[in-house]
Amino acid sequence: MRLLFILSLSCNILLCTTAFGQVTDIYVSAHPDDWQLFMNPNAYHSLKTGKNKVVFLHTTAGDAGAGDGKNGYYLAREEGSKRAIRLMVNSLRDKGIGQEMAATTQNFHGHPIDRMEYGNAVVYFLRLPDGNYYGPGYPVHENKSLQKLLKDEVKDIRTVDASTVYNDQHDLAETITDLIRSERTAGDTLRLNIADTDTLINPADHSDHRYSSYLMQGLARDAGTHSMRFYTEYHSNTMPMNVFPEDYLISAGVWGATASGLSDYQHSSTWDSVHNSWIGRQYYREEVLDE
Numbered sequence: 001m002r003l004l005f006i007l008s009l010s011c012n013i014l015l016c017t018t019a020f021g022q023v024t025d026i027y028v029s030a031h032p033d034d035w036q037l038f039m040n041p042n043a044y045h046s047l048k049t050g051k052n053k054v055v056f057l058h059t060t061a062g063d064a065g066a067g068d069g070k071n072g073y074y075l076a077r078e079e080g081s082k083r084a085i086r087l088m089v090n091s092l093r094d095k096g097i098g099q100e101m102a103a104t105t106q107n108f109h110g111h112p113i114d115r116m117e118y119g120n121a122v123v124y125f126l127r128l129p130d131g132n133y134y135g136p137g138y139p140v141h142e143n144k145s146l147q148k149l150l151k152d153e154v155k156d157i158r159t160v161d162a163s164t165v166y167n168d169q170h171d172l173a174e175t176i177t178d179l180i181r182s183e184r185t186a187g188d189t190l191r192l193n194i195a196d197t198d199t200l201i202n203p204a205d206h207s208d209h210r211y212s213s214y215l216m217q218g219l220a221r222d223a224g225t226h227s228m229r230f231y232t233e234y235h236s237n238t239m240p241m242n243v244f245p246e247d248y249l250i251s252a253g254v255w256g257a258t259a260s261g262l263s264d265y266q267h268s269s270t271w272d273s274v275h276n277s278w279i280g281r282q283y284y285r286e287e288v289l290d291e
Helices: 042-048 073-091 146-150 169-183 207-223 234-238 245-264
Strands: 003-006 023-029 053-060 102-108 111-118 121-128 189-195 227-231 284-289
Touching (some): 023 042, 073 245, 102 169, 121 169, 146 169, 146 207, 169 207
Parallel strands (some): 023 053, 053 121, 189 227
Antiparallel strands (some): 102 111
């Protein structure tokens, strides 16, 4: 695809806001706790406009090889993400709207996927198996991973909750394309928020991060994407803090809400020095697609 322009590598929020009107923002999180550390406070500001629809699309379960075991580890990580989303939505209202998210099961390209809605946020968990850091997969999932699916090294992949099986990478891409189209509003601007796959900018990233991004880049044009934000992820904790005052508070609060989901489900809290080293850092570049 040909690109019209590329914005600054380390954008700040004021310089990198879109010039378009109503936006459907898709935040693609390989694991249920990725967008909070790498794509916030942008996610918060997307919600803050009030007129944008903000879709949080979690591609893998982030089960770390536990499958549906280990006391529901992947469900605890999902709970953390949902708490973080509720915190952001409620922080922008005079009165909170409660704990429950409006939940339905939608069918996209023959695959059932749970959909949750809360204010102007929409949440999906695809629950593909965690692919392990370099993409070899885990024995509990027959060593299958998103990386292997996109490289045609495996012919299909089953979700962690066994709700569906994607026959190949095209089946998965068409499913996500249908999902995105269903969330669009006529005349809106579609923006994808994904991991940066330029290894000079974002080195040593997790396989699930990179291949979730490759997947979205491959379907971007068919889905009608106008622009893509590419985020530096693991590497950003080596970079200077660039998120301050109110934005820093919302970023820290959102991560605290995420960590509470794990601890309340009797898993180790991620409120620790390792994870907290990403708070206060958000680096990305934006590309606008030529139509």
